[in-house]
Amino acid sequence: MSRAAVWHVEGIETPDSPDGVVTGRVWLTLKGVEFPFEAWSDFPASVISSAVNAYSSIVSGDSEAFSYVFDGPYFLYYQYEATGDPLMYIEANCDRDENEVQSVVVGAVRLDEWRTALLHAVALIQAEIAGKPHMGELEKIFDRHFMLLNQPA
Numbered sequence: 001m002s003r004a005a006v007w008h009v010e011g012i013e014t015p016d017s018p019d020g021v022v023t024g025r026v027w028l029t030l031k032g033v034e035f036p037f038e039a040w041s042d043f044p045a046s047v048i049s050s051a052v053n054a055y056s057s058i059v060s061g062d063s064e065a066f067s068y069v070f071d072g073p074y075f076l077y078y079q080y081e082a083t084g085d086p087l088m089y090i091e092a093n094c095d096r097d098e099n100e101v102q103s104v105v106v107g108a109v110r111l112d113e114w115r116t117a118l119l120h121a122v123a124l125i126q127a128e129i130a131g132k133p134h135m136g137e138l139e140k141i142f143d144r145h146f147m148l149l150n151q152p153a
Contacts, residue, residue: 005030005090005109007051007121009044012128014135021046022129022138026121028076028092033105035074035092042071045129045138048121052145054078055118058088058111059153074104086111086153111153119149 005028012024026044028035047069054065058080067076073096079089088111092104109117122145129135129142 003113003117004107005114005117007048007117008039009048009121009124009128010039012044012125014129014132016133018134020134022125022135024128030090030092030105030109031107033092035076035104036069036072036094040069040072042069044121045125045142046070048118048125049141049145051076052118052122052148055114056148080111081108088114090114115149115153119146122146122149 010025022045024044025039026047027040050067054067057065065078077091081087091106094102
């Protein structure tokens with residue numbers, strides 16, 4: 001059985017200096033569509049942190065939230081539906097033309113499935129940055145993400 005939403009994190013490279021950033025490939029498969037594109041090169045820790053922060057906003061009571069892809073004109077819009085089986089409506093967008101946002105893919109995902117997809121991505125990043133030089137603060141951030149996502153919504 002395929003899942004409706006999967007975060008992919010690959011090829012993590014940690015910085016050689018304290019002022020560097022974590023790079024690699026990060027993308028979302030939503031309803032079979034790769035967003036922004038398969039093997040998208042970006043800042044995985046930032047992209048996943050943004051998505052976790054949006055999830056946190058939703059489970060804290062907000063009905064909608066946004067998260068961002070940092071190397072390109074892409075973002076995700078989330079809307080929460082609490083009736084019945086809690087659902088997260090997700091719209092993956094491109095705002096290359098600020099006057100006309102293009103919807104790339106839209107899908108409804110059970111809130112718990114979304115939490116699990118984020119938890120998997122967080123665990124992948126944690127494994128790649130653990131014990132590496134200059135990762136102390138980022139390790140703390142991802143430990144907090146892990147703790148948040150280990151609590152069912």
